[in-house]
Amino acid sequence: MPSLFAEYEMARGYDEVFAADGTVRPRYDRIVERFSQLDATDLRRVEAIIADEFRRLGITFTVYSDNEGIERTWPMDLFPRVIAASEWSELERGLEQRVTALNRFLADLYVGERAAVLDGIVPEWLVTSSSCFERNAFGIPVPYGAHCMIAGIDLVRGSDGGYAVLEDNLRNPSGISYVVENRAAMAKAFPNLFDDHTVQPVDQYGAMLRATLESVAPAPAGDTPTIVVLTPGVYNSAYFEHAFLARSMGVELVEGRDLVVDGQVVYARTIGGLSPIDVIYRRIDDQFLDPVAFRHDSSLGVPGLLGAIRAGTVTVCNALGNGVADDKAVYAYVPEMIRYYLGEEPVIPNVTTYLMWEDEQRESVLGRLDELVIKPVAESGGYGIVIGPHATDEELALAHRNIVDDPRNWIVQEVVDLSSLASLAGDHLEPRHLDLRPFVLTGERTQVFPGGLTRVAMRKGSLVVNSSQGGGSKDTWVLAEQTADGGANAS
Amino acid sequence: MILVRHAESLYWAGRYLERAECTSRWLDVASRTAMHLLPDEAATEWSELLRALDLKADFEASQHRAVRRDVATFLLSAPENPGSVRSSVEALRENLRVARDRVPVELWEETNHLHLEVSRLDVEATYDRGSHEIYSMIREGCQTISGVLGESMTRDEGHAFLVLGRTLERSVLTLGLLKVSFSNPRGVFDGERILRSSSALQAYRRLHGHRNDPVATAVFLLDAPDVPRSVFSCLRQAEARLAMLRTGTLSVSVPEQLAGRLRSRLEYGEIVSRLGDDPVAVLTEVDDEVRALAESVTTEVFRPLGEAIIHTQFVRPGRNR
Structure with missing residues (x-):
């Protein structure tokens, strides 16, 4: 029986499983051992179980080509990604720190004294020229200053194995439903793989999200606020996720036409009449929220919603105008924000970024653009x-x-050789590049959800991990503290 | 509390579930009957079946002929037939998808499974040797969904609307079948076929033996309190669901009044006592009342303020719906 690893050739960059000398990193010890006992037929069988499971559950996403939407089942690779407990606690600290600073910045900018701008931490022109800078968000306070209740931070690993932030997603980060469903599918397909590990669970997301959203409800809502998830509808490519969120929280999934604003209060049209709503987890962009205030041609939103938000009768999650803080240019200033608001050094750095409006930085890179990424x-x-x-x-x-x-x-960045991880390619395993999107929830406090969505390129050498362009995903394990995680210093 | 939009989707999901199952069962029974008939008698049989399903005009507009395989293709999977089993299962799935957060995962899973099987179906290629497999697959799929619906769904408003849709569709279909049988141009009343199509043959035999009696059959299918597909059973269920949906501000709704009135007229013999004189007229009267009840669910419950909520997926077969 040929080993699944027989043809494994290390790729450029950091390999998650094998150290440079070919030894297995401790956190993958037992998984490599298990996979070495399998052959391609076993894996095909397991893959079929998973594909069938996803098909039966209707876990799909829509790929658009030639203006036609094609429903595909969600692609998941069988070889899981493992993050050691110590590695994760460092990431957790860094993500909490980053999202806290970003929330402080948004509160400062829209509700506070704009101190960061006045102190020159972030240039004013950069903020006001951002297409996501939202004047309608001014003066609308959000409970606990939690402008971004649900954040998704995209992380990559450089050649030395160190993590860096590639992008912040503070508006409508998607993918959490696949995190939960990937785990459920893995547990069915590979139950014994979990025997040797204590993996942090992921099915508590609905409860965590609900608690977060309840905590940011307007005060008059009392102890049991009514929450809804607002979707653009069944034809949206992320509809599966929207339904998942409503279901896992146990709340209604509404469309704009189900809601009506009367006397600056939002109501849902129910069989028993109009029923008041306290918190809206919206999965539509700012510009489509309220056709009166924003795009008049949008039929997705709710006329008068902005008035209700202003009146403080409803909390909309994420808050309006967050896009200004996940702008590509503002991204470059997040490490400075962390130092400014929190007085701490960033735990997770940015990818090295050069700002072309800064003369010195521009001159340093103009001669070697062929080695860099220009955005x-x-x-x-x-x-x-x-x-x-x-x-x-x-x-x-x-x-x-x-x-x-x-x-x-323009900004210019160093090229990052994404790290890679063993993935099934035909009848053997090959390294494939990947990234990681952890999710961070903020209400009364900021919490990092264990793991996140690992996206993986499905072609050799490819750096494209988007599912719409042929990328796949992996179940992502965060090992619990109490196990002998061995991988503490493995990276 | 349930959103109006979700309530409407679940109601239609119930109707389509019933329609898919009935279409397949009727077709199965009719095929078996047609085996023993001469070709032109069989053609009459097919046309009766299409009439009972309210699809005669659609069939005539299509390129199909009134022979076994053509009728089966049309009723099972023809793209131009909005009332085919495939269209019904698609509509069932789409409507459940709209209310996805209210539907138990097992129900969704079984619906997806049936949808996959039905969309893979190539009737023209497999019908001659595999018609039995096709009918069993559809029957098992629909019955599994019904079973899961009964065993895993909370008895909340969503469940009430699903059951309401299913029972109203069932009444309409049973009445359609009876009406057509009484106006059969061959002048033959085939009680066994009707009862078999309504899964009521055994129960009828226990009561009436092998008597092929048109009026007794009609009374049985209208009035039998213990036969799940009798109009009376359906109305009693519909009435109970509507009563459950009463809210503080909403007292007895118009649909509940209509359901209750028709149910009691059946229950206390007013309707069946007149059946012998002019069965078609009496059946038409009941059919009209059930349709008016269904209509009032739309106007009174889903559109109380007359708002136009556009649901493109609710394409109904037949002209009179």
């Missing part, structure tokens, strides 16, 4: 990004010219 500040969704090592001379020359002409519109 336009104003664009999102990967548009306009130039990856130096893969770019043509013309592309690089154009990027050079753009930066010199309009330095304020």
Whole structure:
């Protein structure tokens, strides 16, 4: 029986399983041992169980091509990602710190004295020119200053194994439903894999989220506020997740047309008449929330909702205007925010970023753009990004010219060789690049949910982990403290 | 409390579940009957079946002929038939998806399973050798869903709307079947086929033996209190669900009044006593009242303020619905 690892060739960057000398990192010891006893037929069988499970449960996402939505079942790789307890507690500390600082910044900017801007920590022009800077959010206080109740922070691991933040998602981070469903599928397909480990559970997300949302309800709602999840509808690609959230919290899943605002109070249309709503976990963007205040052509939102938010009769999660803090340019200032608001050094650094509007930084990189990643500040969704090592001379020359002409519109980052982890490729295991999106909840206090969504590229050498572009996912294990996690210093 | 939109989706899910199961069972029974008939008699049989399902006009507009395989293809999977089993199962799934957060995971799982099986179905290629497998698959799928619905769903408002939809659809279908049988151009009343289509043959035999008696059959299917597909049983269930949905501000609703009135007229013999004189007229009268009741659920419960909530997935078969 050929070993599944027979053809394993280490990729560029940090390998999660094997150290440079080929020895197995302690936290993966038992998993590698278990997988070594399996052959490709076993894995095919398990893969079929999982695919069938996802299909039966209708766990799908929508891929758009040629303007047509195709429903695909969720792709999950069988080889789990393992994070040792000590490694996780460090990440937990860093994520809590980062989200706390970001919340402080949002509260300071929209409700407070704008101290960070006045003290020059973040340039004012940068904030006011952000397309997500929301004037309607001014003067609307949020309980506990929790503007971002649900955050998703994208992390990558560099060649030395150190984690860095690639992106903050403070508006509508998605993926948590897949974290929970991946675990459920793994537990069914591979029950004995869990025998040797104490893995932190993930099915408490609904309870945690509900407690968080209850804690930010407006005061008049009392002890049992009514919460709803607001979805754009069944045709949205994340509808599965929206239904999952409502179900796991035990609350209603509503669309804009189910809600009505009367006398600055939000109500749901029920069989028994109008029923008041205290907290809305909305999964639609700011611009679609209220056709009176924002986009008039939107039919997804609720007319008059902004008035109700202003009147303080309802809490909308996440709060309005959060996009200003997860802007690509503002990202570069988050380490400074941490120092400014918390008086601490950042636990998890940013990917090294050069600001082209800073003369010294610009001059230091213009000569070596072919080694770097060039990103336009104003664009999102990967548009306009130039990856130096893969770019043509013309592309690089154009990027050079753009930066010199309009330095304020560009940032430049070092290339990160994403870490990689053994994944099933045909009948054997091969390394595949991956990232990690942990979720952070903030109400009365900030809590980091154990693990997060590991996204993995499904092609050799590819750095693209988006599920819409052929990426997959992995169950992500955070080992509990009490086990001999062995991997404490493995990284 | 349940959102109006979710209530409406679950109500229609109940209707489509019933429709899918009935269509398949009727087709199965009719195929077996047709085996013993001459070709033109069989054609009459098929046309009766289509009439009972309110799909005759749709069938004639399609390219199919009134022969076994064509009718089966049309009723099971033809894309141009909005009342096919495949369309019904799709509509069932879409409606449950809308109210996904109110539906137990087992119910959703079984619905997905049936949907997968039905969408894979290639009737034209497999019908001749595998019609039995097709009918069993659909029957088992629908019955598993019903079972899970009964065993795992909380008896809340969502459940009440599902059951309400199912019982109203069932009454409409039973009445359609009876009406058509009395106006059969062959002049033959095939009580056994009707009773078998309503899963009531054994119960009837225990009471009446092998008598092929049109009026006794009609009375049985209208009035029998212990037969799940009798109109009386359906109305009693519908009435109980509507009573459960009463709210503080809403006293007895119009649909509940209509259901209660019709149920008591059946229960105390007013309707069945007139059945012998002009069965078609009496059956039509009951059918109209059940349809008015269903209509009032839409106007009084789902649209009390006349708001137009647009549900494109609620395409109903037939012209009179």
